């Protein structure tokens with residue numbers, strides 16, 4: 001059975017990632033390696049390597065593989081770095097990042113999801129991922145600074161509190177916009193200056209908390 005999953009993953013890499021411009025070999029290898037079928041609800045396992053976001057519990061989603069690869073590529077990651085992810089969800093993206101950097105801190109506002117994800121990642125043997133339960137919309141100062149911050153949830157703004165947690169030279173990738181449509185952007189810090197790159201138009205579930213939306217917005221997006 002494991003070979004069958006591996007073949008499906010390789011096909012995902014060859015058909016969904018390479019043709020769309022994911023060319024970083026380390027990222028392709030990470031996505032070919034992380035068992036996405038173990039991060040989705042059991043009933044959806046046969047769709048684990050399809051080209052789409054899938055529902056998790058509590059109205060949340062596991063991102064589309066291409067989006068995870070795109071965010072990883074745009075984060076310009078190096079092996080010695082520490083990354084913060086705001087929105088652990090299933091832990092899938094955290095597992096991909098954990099193959100690319102030396103330490104991942106991932107924070108999730110739903111307690112049940114955070115606990116489940118922590119157990120899943122531990123069982124899969126990921127020792128370089130720390131799962132935190134809490135509101136990460138203003139970052140996680142306790143482990144700052146970070147070389148990279150990934151936000152897989154739509155946010156109306158990026159606060160100074162959050163941006164201040166990046167190292168000089170650090171990168172943040174996030175979907176910024178309203179609840180319906182966002183632009184995936186990268187901000188790279190150069191001292192007190194920020195270089196902004198717009199990547200693509202996307203649709204993510206909302207970031208809810210002090211630095212995002214106070215409550216779930218009326219029109220909730222369905223993943224990306």
Ligand code: SAH
Pocket residue numbers: 060061062063086087088089090091092093094107108109110113134135136137152153205206207208209210212
């Ligand atoms: N990276 C995840 C998918 C994330 S979906 C994966 O690979 O499965 C976005 C997640 O962000 C959801 O789980 C949602 O509960 C979480 N979230 C939303 N607002 C948050 C906040 N303020 N702090 C932490 N997590 C938040």
